[in-house]
Amino acid sequence: MLAVINAFSPDVSEVNLQNCLAHSVAVTHASCKHAPLFLLETSPGVAEVTFVEKEPAERHAIISWEQKNSCILPEDLKNFYLMTDGFQMTWSVKTDDTPMPLGSMVINSVSKLCRLGGSPMYALPNAPTLADLEDDTDEEDKPEKPHFDSRSLIFELDPCNGNGKVCLVYKHAKPETEIWFLDRALYWHFLTKTFTAYYRLLITHLGLPQWQYAFTSYGVSPQAKVGRQDPVHISQKPRGRL
Helix, strand or coil: CHHHHHHHCCCCCHHHHHHHHHHHCCCCHHHCCCHHHHHHHCCCCEEEEEECCCCCCCHHHHHHHHHHHCCCCCHHHHHHHCCCCCEEEEEEEEECCEEEEEEEEEECCHHHCCECCCCECCCCCCCCEHHHHCCCCCCCCCCCCCCCCCCEEEEEEECHHHCCEEEEEEECCCCCEEEEEECCCCCEEEEECCHHHHHHHHHHHCCCCCHHHHHCCCCCCHHHHHHHHHHHHHHHCCCCCC
């Protein structure tokens, strides 16, 4: 990950990023809003860090969500919402004198923590649901995959800029939750057992495009890799020449 950022902008100090990352992954929820902001703003090659300040979620809003969905939010996610009702941060890198948008970190607010599955995908008669289209096979020696039927309750934590969805998953009406990534082909990929672990993962990868695909068997798409390399060519282009 550090090599990718350095490829975008040689001005980014690897030692500086490593020190910041070591600090950021050890943060408590009390400082959850400040660690990635500090990390990015202290990196010379990063530009235009935008952090959307959010008020804490009202406790009654959390209780209402739990009653509506007949499940209890995990304690770490609930504590997160009681300090900030969601999370949104974007940042750019400097290519010559022009900032180029690159990173995006999002955690949906309580009101946008919506359930997936059950309803038709298209507003047409007899349209298929997600449960009709999902891959229903489980692999040996791997965590049981979520399902869009009554076996699981699935809620969207991050829309991933349209490249998939990071989801909070309850299985078989159990109180324990897991964090999974649903790719655009509707295949599931396990990320972490807790929201806290996922939040640290989000910070560590700094919201780089399609970073969740690093946890799939096929990795980041060729298009995203090309997009990550283009700024290198732009920044190395001789000035004053076409």
